[in-house]
Amino acid sequence: MGKQTIYFRNKPQIISVSTVAGTKECEGIIGRYVENALSDDMYGESTYEKAECKMLRSVIDGAIANAELKRSDIDAIVSGDLLNQIISASFAARDLAVPFLGVYGACSTMAESLAVAAAFVDGGFCNRVVAATGSHFASAERQYRYPLELGTTRPPQSQWTVTGAGAALVADAATAKKDVKDDGIAITCATLGKVVDFGITDVNNMGAAMAPAAADTILTHFRNTGESPEDYDLIVTGDLGALGSRILKDLTWEKGLDVAANHVDCGEIIYNVIEDEFQGGSGAGCSAVVLNSYLHAKLMAGAFHKILFAATGALLSTVTSGQGESIPCIAHAVVLER
Amino acid sequence: MGKQTIYFRNKPQIISVSTVAGTKECEGIIGRYVENALSDDMYGESTYEKAECKMLRSVIDGAIANAELKRSDIDAIVSGDLLNQIISASFAARDLAVPFLGVYGACSTMAESLAVAAAFVDGGFCNRVVAATGSHFASAERQYRYPLELGTTRPPQSQWTVTGAGAALVADAATAKKDVKDDGIAITCATLGKVVDFGITDVNNMGAAMAPAAADTILTHFRNTGESPEDYDLIVTGDLGALGSRILKDLTWEKGLDVAANHVDCGEIIYNVIEDEFQGGSGAGCSAVVLNSYLHAKLMAGAFHKILFAATGALLSTVTSGQGESIPCIAHAVVLER
Numbered sequence: 001m002g003k004q005t006i007y008f009r010n011k012p013q014i015i016s017v018s019t020v021a022g023t024k025e026c027e028g029i030i031g032r033y034v035e036n037a038l039s040d041d042m043y044g045e046s047t048y049e050k051a052e053c054k055m056l057r058s059v060i061d062g063a064i065a066n067a068e069l070k071r072s073d074i075d076a077i078v079s080g081d082l083l084n085q086i087i088s089a090s091f092a093a094r095d096l097a098v099p100f101l102g103v104y105g106a107c108s109t110m111a112e113s114l115a116v117a118a119a120f121v122d123g124g125f126c127n128r129v130v131a132a133t134g135s136h137f138a139s140a141e142r143q144y145r146y147p148l149e150l151g152t153t154r155p156p157q158s159q160w161t162v163t164g165a166g167a168a169l170v171a172d173a174a175t176a177k178k179d180v181k182d183d184g185i186a187i188t189c190a191t192l193g194k195v196v197d198f199g200i201t202d203v204n205n206m207g208a209a210m211a212p213a214a215a216d217t218i219l220t221h222f223r224n225t226g227e228s229p230e231d232y233d234l235i236v237t238g239d240l241g242a243l244g245s246r247i248l249k250d251l252t253w254e255k256g257l258d259v260a261a262n263h264v265d266c267g268e269i270i271y272n273v274i275e276d277e278f279q280g281g282s283g284a285g286c287s288a289v290v291l292n293s294y295l296h297a298k299l300m301a302g303a304f305h306k307i308l309f310a311a312t313g314a315l316l317s318t319v320t321s322g323q324g325e326s327i328p329c330i331a332h333a334v335v336l337e338r
Numbered sequence: 339m340g341k342q343t344i345y346f347r348n349k350p351q352i353i354s355v356s357t358v359a360g361t362k363e364c365e366g367i368i369g370r371y372v373e374n375a376l377s378d379d380m381y382g383e384s385t386y387e388k389a390e391c392k393m394l395r396s397v398i399d400g401a402i403a404n405a406e407l408k409r410s411d412i413d414a415i416v417s418g419d420l421l422n423q424i425i426s427a428s429f430a431a432r433d434l435a436v437p438f439l440g441v442y443g444a445c446s447t448m449a450e451s452l453a454v455a456a457a458f459v460d461g462g463f464c465n466r467v468v469a470a471t472g473s474h475f476a477s478a479e480r481q482y483r484y485p486l487e488l489g490t491t492r493p494p495q496s497q498w499t500v501t502g503a504g505a506a507l508v509a510d511a512a513t514a515k516k517d518v519k520d521d522g523i524a525i526t527c528a529t530l531g532k533v534v535d536f537g538i539t540d541v542n543n544m545g546a547a548m549a550p551a552a553a554d555t556i557l558t559h560f561r562n563t564g565e566s567p568e569d570y571d572l573i574v575t576g577d578l579g580a581l582g583s584r585i586l587k588d589l590t591w592e593k594g595l596d597v598a599a600n601h602v603d604c605g606e607i608i609y610n611v612i613e614d615e616f617q618g619g620s621g622a623g624c625s626a627v628v629l630n631s632y633l634h635a636k637l638m639a640g641a642f643h644k645i646l647f648a649a650t651g652a653l654l655s656t657v658t659s660g661q662g663e664s665i666p667c668i669a670h671a672v673v674l675e676r
């Protein structure tokens with residue numbers, strides 16, 4: 001109990017998922033597993049922000065529909081996104097009429113929302129909770145960096161914000177048995193992250209900023225559980241990218257933990273030709289899409305039995321960067337077993 | 339279980355609190371109960387945002403110190419604020435080295451964070467969790483409205499964002515007995531809010547926008563629990579202000595629930611001479627300060643035995659307002675008993 005790692009004894013389960021992703025995201029291998037591949041990144045909407053909100057709403061509704069349930073069967077939605085005041089999540093929740101807990105963990109939101117959903121289900125407070133997040137390349141660029149119309153060049157350390165969203169419906173074991181007549185993917189444990197800041201101030205180098213947070217949570221997780229990386233089929237990070245992943249492996253190796261053999265980063269695998277996107281994908285939608293499409297399918301098919309899903313988030317804003325602050329980061333990890 | 343109202347069976351308790359508030363906030367009656375009354379709203383910092391972050395950090399540390407505990411005794415902090423990317427909470431957490439769950443519920447954050455903290459404690463996942471939030475008049479004006487330097491006039495429906503922060507340390511019953519050798523204030527129940535939007539687009543009339551959300555949650559709470567307003571010493575809303583409070587009373591009365599006799603709004607009581615602040619106080623810090631100073635003191639002294647604390651939040655951003663969207667709002671309610 002406590003001390004960062006918490007255990008879910010009653011087997012809260014992911015009983016259904018749903019994903020949507022943009023044109024660029026669906027060109028790669030991950031794209032084949034995405035439920036709804038967009039042919040238009042605007043998703044028929046008039047603004048980037050409305051497109052992002054529509055993606056999030058569609059995956060929440062998708063996860064509910066995939067379990068053959070109705071919105072009124074859901075006890076709560078735990079969701080957030082990258083936009084100021086998490087407007088995508090709030091406006092999606094407005095249309096759904098389901099109790100809503102807004103969370104903010106930047107790109108760690110998929111892991112944070114899963115941990116909170118699992119706690120509310122495992123604690124006996126709710127039967128069915130949807131955890132969801134997403135991001136949109138264009139809305140993120142406009143808010144955090146430069147409007148796309150400026151045609152700003154990107155430095156080599158930069159990453160590409162994923163246009164996509166993912167949702168997971170978490171239910172208690174008895175409800176799962178009733179709803180889907182099958183075992184889902186159990187969320188057995190979570191290690192809640194601390195905010196870690198190694199003094200990186202380069203807002204185009206998120207991988208380097210976030211790697212120490214990922215290392216801190218992963219090291220804590222293995223110390224607390226007494227497990228080793230070999231106990232997992234995969235140790236998945238969210239969006240460290242190529243450079244950040246190398247830093248993570250170095251940082252953990254220095255502390256005596258070798259994750260190199262089975263580490264994979266969602267940002268590194270989501271795009272087909274990674275050179276075009278520099279260090280790879282990022283954004284709350286990155287790990288949300290990979291988890292709820294590819295990883296979910298592989299877990300359900302028995303290709304993986306147990307994974308550690310550790311999504312990372314950079315907790316900066318344009319104001320903090322403008323005021324000369326470095327970038328505090330966080331990583332939350334959840335254990336998924338089938 | 340579920341269906342918006344959840345019950346905490348194991349008596350998670352608020353075992354200590356801490357508050358800080360600005361000069362204007364401490365002129366009124368509530369100010370007498372504030373632990374740390376600032377003589378300078380900049381709190382010795384160089385920017386409004388750093389002052390807000392320092393307030394939040396100081397009340398989290400204050401609540402821990404008031405229970406004679408150390409930071410390392412705390413299993414998690416649940417916190418958020420009004421600023422983009424909840425930087426006050428994230429940067430406060432950076433200095434605390436305690437697992438951090440970022441939440442966003444705008445001005446409903448005190449109720450949302452208390453509900454999440456109570457769930458993590460009651461579910462047996464954590465022993466001690468701090469719920470905290472705050473706001474700063476100047477950082478909120480700059481972000482949501484106009485920089486103070488412009489000297490913009492305010493319309494009569496407007497409210498005044500509270501400069502202040504509050505934190506509550508929630509512990510399970512056994513831990514509480516060990517820590518403070520006394521019963522704290524039990525969090526017995528929570529009704530999680532849905533996002534409600536009545537189509538208000540005037541960003542200077544938050545009270546009118548939020549009142550329907552407050553009415554929805556309060557009506558749901560009484561319907562689900564079978565209780566009536568007379569079962570409570572107070573029905574407290576967060577920051578509806580004078581106009582919003584009148585609308586709430588009308589909306590609930592129309593549905594057959596009369597809350598007029600024991601309703602009080604934190605925004606209506608925080609300032610001494612309410613005419614100067616138009617409709618009263620607002621901001622995440624408003625209900626956080628009133629709950630963790632005045633209301634906490636009165637509950638501990640036995641003046642109140644049971645209150646419904648329903649904080650409301652307006653989930654807009656400058657982008658959604660600019661894109662012509664109306665203002666979605668939410669209210670979360672927690673039951674506090676002594």
